[in-house]
Amino acid sequence: MDVDKSNFERFDAVLHLEEPMDRIPFYDLFADPEVVEAITRDELKLKYADMYSIARSILKGDSKYVQALEHDMILQIKFYTSLGYDYVVLQIPSPFPRTNIILAEDVAPLKRPKRSWQDEYRGVIESRDDFEKYPWPDLSEIQDIFLLLYNTMARHLPVNVMIIPLTPGGVLENVMWLMGFVPFSKTLRRDRKLVEDMFKQVGKVISFFCKISAEQEKVGAMSMGDDMGYKKGPFLSPEILRELVFPWQRECVANVHRYGKPFIFHSCGNLRIVMEDLINYVGIDAKHSFEDTSYPVTEYKELYGDRIAILGGVDMDKLSRAPLDEFIEYVKDIIKRCAPGGGYALGCGNTVANYVKLENYLAMIRIGKKYGRYPVKKW
Amino acid sequence: MGRKKLLQGIVVDIIKTDEYRVDEESNRWVKCVFVVEITGFSKRVREEIPIELRNTRVEVVRWCLHDWHFRKGVRITLTEEETDRVLRSLKS
Numbered sequence: 423m424d425v426d427k428s429n430f431e432r433f434d435a436v437l438h439l440e441e442p443m444d445r446i447p448f449y450d451l452f453a454d455p456e457v458v459e460a461i462t463r464d465e466l467k468l469k470y471a472d473m474y475s476i477a478r479s480i481l482k483g484d485s486k487y488v489q490a491l492e493h494d495m496i497l498q499i500k501f502y503t504s505l506g507y508d509y510v511v512l513q514i515p516s517p518f519p520r521t522n523i524i525l526a527e528d529v530a531p532l533k534r535p536k537r538s539w540q541d542e543y544r545g546v547i548e549s550r551d552d553f554e555k556y557p558w559p560d561l562s563e564i565q566d567i568f569l570l571l572y573n574t575m576a577r578h579l580p581v582n583v584m585i586i587p588l589t590p591g592g593v594l595e596n597v598m599w600l601m602g603f604v605p606f607s608k609t610l611r612r613d614r615k616l617v618e619d620m621f622k623q624v625g626k627v628i629s630f631f632c633k634i635s636a637e638q639e640k641v642g643a644m645s646m647g648d649d650m651g652y653k654k655g656p657f658l659s660p661e662i663l664r665e666l667v668f669p670w671q672r673e674c675v676a677n678v679h680r681y682g683k684p685f686i687f688h689s690c691g692n693l694r695i696v697m698e699d700l701i702n703y704v705g706i707d708a709k710h711s712f713e714d715t716s717y718p719v720t721e722y723k724e725l726y727g728d729r730i731a732i733l734g735g736v737d738m739d740k741l742s743r744a745p746l747d748e749f750i751e752y753v754k755d756i757i758k759r760c761a762p763g764g765g766y767a768l769g770c771g772n773t774v775a776n777y778v779k780l781e782n783y784l785a786m787i788r789i790g791k792k793y794g795r796y797p798v799k800k801w
Numbered sequence: 802m803g804r805k806k807l808l809q810g811i812v813v814d815i816i817k818t819d820e821y822r823v824d825e826e827s828n829r830w831v832k833c834v835f836v837v838e839i840t841g842f843s844k845r846v847r848e849e850i851p852i853e854l855r856n857t858r859v860e861v862v863r864w865c866l867h868d869w870h871f872r873k874g875v876r877i878t879l880t881e882e883e884t885d886r887v888l889r890s891l892k893s
Binding site for chain 1: 807809822830833843844845861862863864865866867868869870872875876877878880883
């Protein structure tokens with residue numbers, strides 16, 4: 423195997439807790455469009471567009487975005503494969519429209535016109551009446567939209583590279599986004615049935631995405647991001663997570679395992695208190711998202727690396743601010759502690775965000791290819 | 802991806818030899834013999850190993866370069882060839 427070339431066998435080995443044949447693979451949940459553009463030196467034509475609406479209009483016969491979509495998919499493939507990732511991320515657009523968004527100025531080095539934040543005090547669904555009126559997505563339309571995007575990407579996929587679809591947010595995330603964290607918390611107390619119904623609606627859609635993704639030939643694994651906590655612990659008590667969230671996440675995993683494919687779970691927050699639930703009950707194959715100050719990747723590798731793959735973990739703060747020489751030593755130390763035995767892929771602690779220093783990010787990739795080489799089995 | 806059956810174990814000892822190879826980047830890879838205690842098959846197959854294989858020690862060759870290659874007590878995955886060899890030896 424050529425260490426510079428993408429080959430999904432490398433990452434697949436890690437997901438099965440094996441040592442990859444040649445070097446440590448790379449894993450990131452996704453890369454911000456500004457980073458994709460900076461690396462490929464090309465422009466993503468639909469980067470700030472509502473992809474769900476665009477796909478819907480293409481399906482209705484509107485051809486004006488077809489070329490742009492094709493172009494963007496090719497650029498995404500170029501980004502991942504030119505850096506040596508063994509897969510390409512297919513970001514599934516959200517079918518849950520919402521307006522409780524706050525826009526603010528972006529101060530990232532590769533800044534975008536506006537950075538959007540979740541309004542935690544306001545939801546688009548705060549009452550039973552809102553719930554009944556909400557335009558819940560139709561599963562057959564979801565399937566058509568997914569297949570349009572999947573097929574467009576799959577057509578251009580190089581040999582040995584696979585697609586890893588990413589659900590449009592997770593089960594808990596979407597419920598909290600739609601309700602707003604404060605109204606959600608109040609409703610948990612005041613109208614538990616409404617919250618349960620929210621999880622049913624959202625869980626049905628997210629698990630359906632997992633099913634239709636895992637069915638596809640070019641899909642190598644499935645990923646879901648479902649941020650569940652703060653630095654000190656989960657947003658919700660383990661009991662509530664066990665009652666409302668984990669059963670739906672388990673359904674998502676089961677829909678992927680049914681097709682013999684691994685499930686990658688991204689969740690920010692210190693989840694030590696529920697990690698056994700995630701491994702034994704939900705059934706995740708890999709955990710992503712780590713932060714040195716509270717849930718460092720090296721610690722998770724030591725605690726859980728014999729049962730699940732550990733992915734990423736290069737701290738976002740260090741990626742964004744550390745001097746290069748210091749950063750290089752830091753990445754080498756992560757490799758030294760996480761690579762032995764396999765089951766580990768190198769990558770950012772969160773995503774390739776537009777606020778990371780590109781110099782550091784590219785150094786991480788370079789070090790991975792050099793210092794991340796495994797012992798040679800046959801000369 | 803394939804369903805290849807690969808044995809895994811724990812590295813209990815590493816014996817460095819005098820043999821080495823230099824790659825195209827002038828790195829010096831040292832031939833080592835890894836002593837491995839078999840623990841099971843990799844996660845790819847949900848199958849138990851034959852009972853007589855459990856805790857058996859086998860030797861495999863690895864060419865090492867970086868400091869972390871010499872860590873003991875960690876998991877190691879045998880190649881398909883090495884796995885076949887070990888499983889065959891069981892039958893004979």
